Amino acid sequence: MHDCYGDVDRVPELLERVEREDDAEAWKELGYRLCLEGGLVFAASFAALPQLVRLASSDPRARALAGRILRRAAGHHGCDDLLADRAGTIAEVRVLLDLYLRSRPDDYLAAFLDLLAVNAQYHWSAALGDFTDDFYHLACPHCGAEVTIAIGDYERYSAIRDWNLGDVERRDLRPASPGKLSRTGRRMHDTAVRDGQQVLAAGIRCLLGRAECPRCASVFGIADEYMSAECPTSW
Structure with a gap:
């Protein structure tokens, strides 16, 4: 069970060290x-x-x-069989x-993204x-047409990006109704709402909602088109 340096014995040694004592250097090396x-x-990542x-x-x-490791489980690591053995x-x-998200920690988003990966939502x-x-x-x-979707604290729109003028021909996004989400x-939205993450919940509704093309005025699902463009067909 090799690690990034090809070693097979170093990770077990480090795990023993961090189990015995609070060893910051050992955690860093792990x-x-x-x-x-x-x-x-x-x-070694999955074995650990x-x-x-x-x-x-x-x-x-x-x-x-553990969360960081599982967030990268969709990569080309050649350990699919070992990963399958770790289902429990x-x-x-x-x-x-x-449980950690329910405590509303300062690093909420990082743990939220880890949970998405654990649920095999690697793209999101x-x-x-x-x-x-x-x-x-x-x-x-x-x-x-190349459309820019902006989801921020102050503005949420679709637009055509002009490198001199910025985002032009803006159209307001059409957020999804929580009851009509897939x-x-x-699950993503309800978890954020449960934990009081209102900005995250509102952003998810926008991202999973619909947008109007500023050029042809057609309306389309944002997430569907984004995933179609970003995810290889082999997924």
Whole structure:
């Protein structure tokens, strides 16, 4: 079970160290070896999940590291069989993350994205922002115009981006009704509402709602077109 350096014995040693004592340097090295900054994970990453879950009740760093590993589980790591064997552990991570979100922590969005990944919503785990100043770019499905979708604190619109004039020909977005969200969308929205994350909930309604193309005036689903453009067909 190799880590990012190809070692097979270092991760078990580090896990033993952090279980015995509060060792900040060991946690830092574990993070490097199990989840590279560029998003790569390894066999040792998934092999370490059960012990990380056991440690999570007493050390939040274990929960955070487990979440980061699972957020990258859709990548090209060659460990799909090992990941499948961790189904029970992944279910435990889901419970841990849900309980953590209920506490309304300062790093709420990071844990929310981890939970999306645990639920196999890898695309939204990677694409979702905090909706304070987020932009999504897609093509109108009817006329092919490049449309910018803005979801921020002050403005939520579709527009044509002009590099000299900024976003022009703006049209207000049409947020989705909570009752009409898909199963995944409703879970995302209801979790944010439950935890008092009103900005996040409102942003999700906009992202899963509809937009008007400023060029041809057709109306389309934002999430459908964005996912169609961003997700490879092999997914």
